[in-house]
Amino acid sequence: MLTLLPQAIIDGLLLGGIYLTVSIGFSLAYGVLHIIDFAVGEWIMLGAFLGLYLTAWTGWDAMFFLPAVFAVFAVVGWFTQPLIQRVTSGAKGRPVLMALVFTFGLALTFRGSAQTVFGIFTHSLPTELAAGSWYWELGPFMVTIPVVRLAGLLYALAITVGLTYLLKHTDLGLAIRAVAQHKDAAGLMGVNIRRTNSVVYSLYVGISAMTGVFIGAIISLNAAMGPDLSLFAFFVVVLAGMGYLPGVPWASFLLGLIQSFFLIFFNPGWTLLAVFTVLFLILLISPTGLFRKGV
Amino acid sequence: MPDTVWKKRVVVAGLTAFLLAFPLLVRDAFLLRLFTEALMWVGLAITWDLIAGYIGYLNFGHGVFFGFGAYATTIFFTKVNLPFWPSLAVGGGVAALAALVIGWPVLRLRGAYFAIATWAFGRAIMQLALVLDVTGGPDGLRLPPFLNPHFFAYVMLALVGATYVVLWVLLERAPFGLKLKAIREDESGSLAIGLNPAKLKLQAFILSAVPAGLIGGVYAYWITFIDPSSVFGDLVTDQAVVMAVFGGLGTLIGPAIGAVFFLTFKTYFWAYLSDFQVLYLIILGVAIAACVVFLPDGIWGAVTRRQEGRRALRKGLSLNQGEVVQPPQPPAGTSTRTPVRHKGGEEG
Numbered sequence: 253m254l255t256l257l258p259q260a261i262i263d264g265l266l267l268g269g270i271y272l273t274v275s276i277g278f279s280l281a282y283g284v285l286h287i288i289d290f291a292v293g294e295w296i297m298l299g300a301f302l303g304l305y306l307t308a309w310t311g312w313d314a315m316f317f318l319p320a321v322f323a324v325f326a327v328v329g330w331f332t333q334p335l336i337q338r339v340t341s342g343a344k345g346r347p348v349l350m351a352l353v354f355t356f357g358l359a360l361t362f363r364g365s366a367q368t369v370f371g372i373f374t375h376s377l378p379t380e381l382a383a384g385s386w387y388w389e390l391g392p393f394m395v396t397i398p399v400v401r402l403a404g405l406l407y408a409l410a411i412t413v414g415l416t417y418l419l420k421h422t423d424l425g426l427a428i429r430a431v432a433q434h435k436d437a438a439g440l441m442g443v444n445i446r447r448t449n450s451v452v453y454s455l456y457v458g459i460s461a462m463t464g465v466f467i468g469a470i471i472s473l474n475a476a477m478g479p480d481l482s483l484f485a486f487f488v489v490v491l492a493g494m495g496y497l498p499g500v501p502w503a504s505f506l507l508g509l510i511q512s513f514f515l516i517f518f519n520p521g522w523t524l525l526a527v528f529t530v531l532f533l534i535l536l537i538s539p540t541g542l543f544r545k546g547v
Numbered sequence: 548m549p550d551t552v553w554k555k556r557v558v559v560a561g562l563t564a565f566l567l568a569f570p571l572l573v574r575d576a577f578l579l580r581l582f583t584e585a586l587m588w589v590g591l592a593i594t595w596d597l598i599a600g601y602i603g604y605l606n607f608g609h610g611v612f613f614g615f616g617a618y619a620t621t622i623f624f625t626k627v628n629l630p631f632w633p634s635l636a637v638g639g640g641v642a643a644l645a646a647l648v649i650g651w652p653v654l655r656l657r658g659a660y661f662a663i664a665t666w667a668f669g670r671a672i673m674q675l676a677l678v679l680d681v682t683g684g685p686d687g688l689r690l691p692p693f694l695n696p697h698f699f700a701y702v703m704l705a706l707v708g709a710t711y712v713v714l715w716v717l718l719e720r721a722p723f724g725l726k727l728k729a730i731r732e733d734e735s736g737s738l739a740i741g742l743n744p745a746k747l748k749l750q751a752f753i754l755s756a757v758p759a760g761l762i763g764g765v766y767a768y769w770i771t772f773i774d775p776s777s778v779f780g781d782l783v784t785d786q787a788v789v790m791a792v793f794g795g796l797g798t799l800i801g802p803a804i805g806a807v808f809f810l811t812f813k814t815y816f817w818a819y820l821s822d823f824q825v826l827y828l829i830i831l832g833v834a835i836a837a838c839v840v841f842l843p844d845g846i847w848g849a850v851t852r853r854q855e856g857r858r859a860l861r862k863g864l865s866l867n868q869g870e871v872v873q874p875p876q877p878p879a880g881t882s883t884r885t886p887v888r889h890k891g892g893e894e895g
Contacts, residue, residue, distance in 0.1 A: 339840060348659070349605055352659060354839040354840070360829075360831050368829065486663045487667070525671060525678075528667055528670070535653075536655075
């Protein structure tokens with residue numbers, strides 16, 4: 253059993269990378285716009301399908317299309333955000349809850365449309381990276397690293413570093429942080445709130461869609477995969493503290509490690525339940541996340 | 548206004564007579580099935596609305612109580628060999644217990660956290676039902692068939708009717724409903740005026756869970772087969788949400804209308820356009836999203852607001868013409884100042 257320990261750790265970190273990509277854009281969107289987007293998994297799914305169709309059409313490697321998928325969905329997000337804005341800023345009662353219901357409806361629409369258009373079958377994105385894997389043996393220990401998963405982890409870290417740079421070292425990032433901190437005050441200081449919100453939402457949708465391409469290559473894609481991914485995005489964001497961006501990587505890796513340890517050392521059937529239990533305990537003991545920094 | 552009260556009584560009496568007579572008059576099995584299922588969804592939609600519309604907490608795991616009721620009833624009926632009615636009571640009891648155990652910690656969370664926690668809980672319970680032995684795992688459980696559609700129509704009618712009356716009395720006639728609305732408007736404020744929000748929310752949570760559990764138990768016996776995805780699946784909660792939002796949150800009649808409307812639509816859609824079943828999910832989603840944007844008070848809210856507007860308009864017109872104006876006569880001995888009405892200046 254102990255010989256599997258390094259493999260469990262590595263698997264957990266690689267899995268954590270996937271969760272990181274799923275949840276980082278989502279956490280940013282929550283931090284700034286204060287909406288829970290039930291459609292996060294659906295954006296990922298749609299991005300994956302766009303990647304699938306582009307690769308089938310051109311025959312190129314799926315990884316070439318990351319920028320294209322990002323661009324397409326950034327535009328889609330740009331035009332979706334005003335609708336959400338309309339719901340949350342309306343004079344009707346309980347705007348936040350209504351926004352929640354709205355994105356819930358959006359998620360159902362996307363899932364239904366995808367099942368209608370793309371069918372119910374499971375596909376896999378073809379990429380050169382999926383063929384390779386590295387293997388080491390050191391005494392009794394052995395470790396396998398699939399190259400495509402490592403690429404996913406690197407992609408996740410690159411996105412995280414990129415977002416951090418954007419937020420900390422650019423004017424746009426300053427504006428985003430100002431809006432996240434106090435919307436009205438930021439508006440009075442001359443920040444264009446509507447534009448900033450749209451930028452954040454389109455960034456989030458673009459990143460999520462790009463993530464879909466990786467998930468399609470690493471695991472698989474089908475039209476009904478959305479809710480499970482949304483669930484993991486929620487887990488990570490609740491663990492990290494809602495809207496607290498620096499907590500997201502730690503929470504993702506923790507979740508990945510929990511899952512891989514359970515998978516290898518305990519009963520695989522109970523893995524998801526273990527994850528649920530952890531989420532539940534965290535919500536009860538410290539609703540603002542592991543670092544008590546959530547909003 | 549005795550006139551409208553009289554009208555309301557006639558409408559309620561007529562509706563009750565219609566509901567009681569419907570299963571007897573109808574020979575068509577399809578219509579009877581639709582009738583029973585519509586009642587079931589009315590029950591689920593109004594109990595969901597009790598939490599969402601009256602307290603303002605979005606419970607995305609409402610289907611769990613339905614599933615608990617269905618599974619508990621089935622297990623006690625087929626494996627413990629209890630008769631049906633005690634098994635059903637056990638189903639309701641299990642749902643109440645589940646609501647107590649979940650609600651006590653989870654109701655402390657607010658807003659989005661509550662929605663996520665209940666959603667996650669719903670999916671966790673579904674996972675549990677898939678791996679346990681006693682629930683039959685993914686294969687589900689079978690019940691001995693009892694082929695008497697009229698029996699189920701009347702049982703469902705009695706159950707949902709009783710639920711509706713109890714909720715109506717508690718929410719619209721008793722102080723309980725006002726207290727819940729106070730929590731919805733301002734939870735800290737309700738605490739400050741001496742209410743106990745934690746206790747009230749828990750009571751309401753259990754009140755919404757028990758009927759859902761009982762309905763689940765009757766559903767299981769009616770359909771004679773349950774599996775995790777049919778009773779714990781997302782669709783149970785999803786449809787209740789759509790029906791309540793579509794009909795109008797914060798009322799009892801709104802979700803009931805929404806449920807009847809949506810179920811009729813769904814049934815005929817599936818019956819006649821069965822090749823396009825997946826389109827149903829799209830329609831469901833578009834209906835929710837469009838409702839939130841264009842009809843935030845639902846159909847019922849839009850209708851009543853229109854009526855109120857018309858009534859106010861008529862009143863205003865008659866005030867202007869000086870026909871019906873009866874200035875309140877101050878009783879002798881009190882101040883002679885007539886109350887002054889401000890127009891729209893309540894907030895200032």
